[in-house]
Amino acid sequence: QKEVEQDPGPLSVPEGAIVSLNCTYSNSAFQYFMWYRQYSRKGPELLMYTYSSGNKEDGRFTAQVDKSSKYISLFIRDSQPSDSATYLCAMRGTGNQFYFGTGTSLTVIP
Amino acid sequence: DGGITQSPKYLFRKEGQNVTLSCEQNLNHDAMYWYRQDPGQGLRLIYYSQIVNDFQKGDIAEGYSVSREKKESFPLTVTSAQKNPTAFYLCASSSAGMYGLNTEAFFGQGTRLTVV
Numbered sequence: 001q002k003e004v005e006q007d008p009g010p011l012s013v014p015e016g017a018i019v020s021l022n023c024t025y026s027n028s029a030f031q032y033f034m035w036y037r038q039y040s041r042k043g044p045e046l047l048m049y050t051y052s053s054g055n056k057e058d059g060r061f062t063a064q065v066d067k068s069s070k071y072i073s074l075f076i077r078d079s080q081p082s083d084s085a086t087y088l089c090a091m092r093g094t095g096n097q098f099y100f101g102t103g104t105s106l107t108v109i110p
Numbered sequence: 111d112g113g114i115t116q117s118p119k120y121l122f123r124k125e126g127q128n129v130t131l132s133c134e135q136n137l138n139h140d141a142m143y144w145y146r147q148d149p150g151q152g153l154r155l156i157y158y159s160q161i162v163n164d165f166q167k168g169d170i171a172e173g174y175s176v177s178r179e180k181k182e183s184f185p186l187t188v189t190s191a192q193k194n195p196t197a198f199y200l201c202a203s204s205s206a207g208m209y210g211l212n213t214e215a216f217f218g219q220g221t222r223l224t225v226v
Contacts, residue, residue: 008150034214043116043200043217088153090215096141096160096204097168098215102152 003027006089006101015110019076023089023101026070030099032092033065035074037085038103044088048074079108112137116201116218122226123188123195131186131221133201142184143202143215146170153200159184188223196225 006023013019021035032051036044048063050056056063062075072091076083089101114135123129135142144156155168159178173192178184184203188195199222202215 006152032213036217041198041220041222043114043219046214046216049214097155097158098143098202098204100153102150 001026003030004089004091004099004101007104008102010105010107012107012109013079015079015081015108017079017108019079019083019106019108021074021076021087021089021104021106023072024070025072025091025099027091027093027099028067028070029093030070030091031094033063033072034090034092034098035061035063036088036090037083038088039085047087081108081110084108114201114203114216114218116199116221118221119219121221121223123223125225126190128187128189129223131188131199131201131223133184133186133218134182135184135201135203135216135218136182137203137205137216138181139203139205139216140181141204141206142178143204144168144174144176144184144186145200145202147198147200147220156186156199195223198222 004025034049035047038044053065053067060077064073084107086103086105088103091099117132143158145153154170157176159165175187200220201218204215
């Protein structure tokens with residue numbers, strides 16, 4: 001079993017839709033959670049990070065962590081064609097290594 | 111501007127040759143990482159370094175080597191022993207937060223290596 005599971009999609013939505021991206025994890029020691037956006041042939045760009053359970057909002061993006069269920073989500077409101085990319089979840093445990101999901105490919109159709 | 115610079119962006123290698131990928135950061139981060147990204151497999155850790163002159167093997171270190179002589183630099187050498195080196199290589203760095211645990215990772219723009 002992989003330590004981080006992420007549905008690869010692809011996910012296709014119309015412009016303006018709310019997008020929900022999710023990851024599950026198996027290691028209860030994970031305590032730092034991140035979401036990255038990666039455009040084709042580019043490096044991942046950090047979108048959001050959080051330590052704790054609950055919601056964190058930044059503009060159109062909301063990161064949600066449920067440690068009891070070992071489940072994290074990223075919501076994108078009012079999705080735009082420029083949001084079309086691959087989204088990676090990432091986690092860090094008690095050590096200094098990061099664990100990444102395989103990424104979800106998102107296309108926002110104008 | 112602060113950031114991580116990887117060079118070159120594209121690299122072609124003949125079979126049997128060693129090649130070195132450059133990674134430089136000016137974020138004053140202590141930790142640096144090398145990942146390999148293949149379609150459908152996500153990011154796999156090759157090596158990481160928490161401090162100068164020290165580095166640890168990741169999950170797929172065979173056929174790769176690194177050095178960390180300066181805080182700013184963490185070059186990766188892909189040796190001829192790496193049987194399937196064609197991939198997208200990403201360098202990242204991270205600062206040490208509370209209790210010495212690293213905070214979020216920042217990435218360079220990647221190097222695409224192709225064996226010809």
